[in-house]
Amino acid sequence: MNSSTVQRRTLAATVLVAVLALTACGDGDPPSPSPTTPGAATTSATFNAADVAFATDMIPHHRQATAMADHAAGRAGSASVRQLAARIRAAQDPEIRTMSAWLADRGKPVPSAGPTAGHGDGHAGTPGMVSDADMARMMASGGPALDRLFLTLMITHHEGAITMAKEELAGGSDPGARQLAGRIIDAQTAEIATMKRMLATG
Structure with a gap:
């Protein structure tokens, strides 16, 4: 056997070993994710119908509360009531903006802020809404x-908001909406206790 034949066989053996090594490495690697595998990059909504209902119903609910608070902040007889009303308005105005932006960002309709925004008869099924007559x-x-x-009236109104917020915690999935619901429960539970004390001592 001449030297050129030996060299060709040696080269062929080297190539075969390299191919086998690459094949073995490939067999040990996990498959690239495909759109149907759990590891695939997917875009899924973080919100559901309960989140949308929460924001859609809470916006007019808050608007009515701020209309009530705005009136009481200027015309209530007690300084304590005026201060409480101002705090309620200051807390709920930003929440209205937050929920409106949340709906808009997700392509959902934002309840109108028209002249009847604070009226309750159009939202009779919403917990705690004050009637137009009241x-x-x-x-x-x-x-x-x-x-x-x-x-x-505001105690009943707050109790309705807490009911709505608890429904969001029970059925909603969006982290931001659920966090807001928790804050509403905490803040309005404390305000109810304050208002009940005011009624008892007034």
Whole structure:
């Protein structure tokens, strides 16, 4: 056997070993993710219908509360009631903006902020909404009479908001919406306790 034949066989053997080595390495690697495998990069919605319902219903609910609070902040007889009303308005205005942006970002309709935004009869199924008749009575009141009426109506209104927020925690999936629901429960539970004390001592 001449030297050229030996060289060709040696080269062929080297190539074969290299091919086998590459094949072995390839067999040990995990397959590249495909669109149907769990490891595939997928884009899934982080929100569901409960999240949308929560924001859609809570926006007009908050708007009614801020309309009530705005009136009480200027015309209540007690300084404590006026201060509480101002705090409620300051807390809920930003939440309205947050929920409106949340809906818009997801391509969902944002409830109108028209002249009837604070009316309750159009949202009769929403927990805690004050009827148009009670809203008119409150808006016509001032001084000590307004203090008691505002506190009484706002307690019921807050209880409705807490019910809605608990429904979001039970059925919603969006982390931001659920976090807001938790904050609403904490803040409005504390405000209910404050308003009940005011009624008891007023």
